[in-house]
Amino acid sequence: MTSTGDQPIGIFDSGVGGLTVLAELRRQLPAEDFIYLGDTARLPYGNKSAGVVTRYAFENTLYLLDQGVKMVVIACNTATAGSLDRLQTHFRRSILGVIEPGAHAASEASRSGRIGVIGTTGTIASGAYEKAILNRRPGAVVHGAACPLLVPLAEEGMMDHPASGLIIRDYLQPLLLKDIDVLLLGCTHYPILRKAIAQQLVDGVRIIDSAGATAQAVREDLVRQDLLRNSMGRAGTCRFLLSDRHDHFRHLAERFLDGPVPDIELVTY
């Protein structure tokens, strides 16, 4: 079965975090159709082991491939860290993650080479960002910090609550002591809390997230495979699939995508 440009792009995350990647994909690739799958029945992924997250990532990928997508974007750092290599080994279609693009963007943005990375327990424990950054910039010094409560805070829409500020401050303190000049948001949920994170930083530290760089990597892969969609003037569409009902999904989706979202479909797999 060969792919065609008319097929949609599949994208998955444990919940709402991948919406920050989807928003950038739609901005850079407005002619493409997307199917977004949020595995809300098993969220969050960040405090689960690589083995369990890999099992979920395989199931999500298979489900999207069965929907006829031409490519799968893992819009979740934990799942990328735990499973990207194995998914790329076993599936024919292109599978792209968010870690390489994020590492690239952070390496480019840092002047001093002292880079802080925040992510889930699983992402930080994997060391995937440190490895990817050092591949591109061997002299860099990478400091990681696990921030396990930021996903629940983002999922609950607590971006403006003072408790979020207190928790973020404690998580960032050790990184700021290392005199970093770039803070990489190594979790697709964290841009939801960008303002609260920025308020805890000192001057001269830039925040980088992987959404823009990931969308660029997706575009390059589609061009290479000659799979860009020929829009003929029609704007791309987006379907939203969730493995369970989610109280805040529509609100956050409309906020990030800057417009109304269509029906959200519940799926079991």
Next chain:
Amino acid sequence: MTSTGDQPIGIFDSGVGGLTVLAELRRQLPAEDFIYLGDTARLPYGNKSAGVVTRYAFENTLYLLDQGVKMVVIACNTATAGSLDRLQTHFRRSILGVIEPGAHAASEASRSGRIGVIGTTGTIASGAYEKAILNRRPGAVVHGAACPLLVPLAEEGMMDHPASGLIIRDYLQPLLLKDIDVLLLGCTHYPILRKAIAQQLVDGVRIIDSAGATAQAVREDLVRQDLLRNSMGRAGTCRFLLSDRHDHFRHLAERFLDGPVPDIELVTY
């Protein structure tokens, strides 16, 4: 297949919350053997729908029954609210939940009849506590408040962090305005945060949790079925099964059970 007193009691929760019930069961029933199952691969349950939680509760119950337990205790309010009736309908063995015992304890403890209940989104949305309390005390006025972040805070061991206090204060504020005299902890995780919760209460409000009353209900059911274990002087044992690795499980288990815990077994089902 008939049960005997020598079989263990099965108990499950999404994660560490059920340990607060297990601790009370071991205190009241020191001769019994227990198998504790934490479904850490799919935790938390509280923000998931009744349908999905019921699917997980069936799988947990079946797994425990396959281990040869004489009874299953659902040490999770969300799972009790969503699935107890169906589990009791379909399985032969006794299945006990935490809501009836908790409602009983709160009804007894309140003088004014104005009772506050805090729980997960799923538990509060179910209205199960209000129904159970009104069955026992028709004149009572029950005020519920969903506290979706308390499970992640408890799972991360944030009992002493100032952010927990801020979040708890916001959740409790509407209940305190209703002049309650009893606050029922309608989630087995919440006793982990009992001190932080108590600090946000006004004088004269009593905290009630369901652990003690649940252990009493378990004892009564075992007596009724003539299934109490004859210890012959041997202390009961406890096996711990988790569906995924959990960073804080051992620490919290040792804290709640007040002693070392044996090997934690990882299981897939």
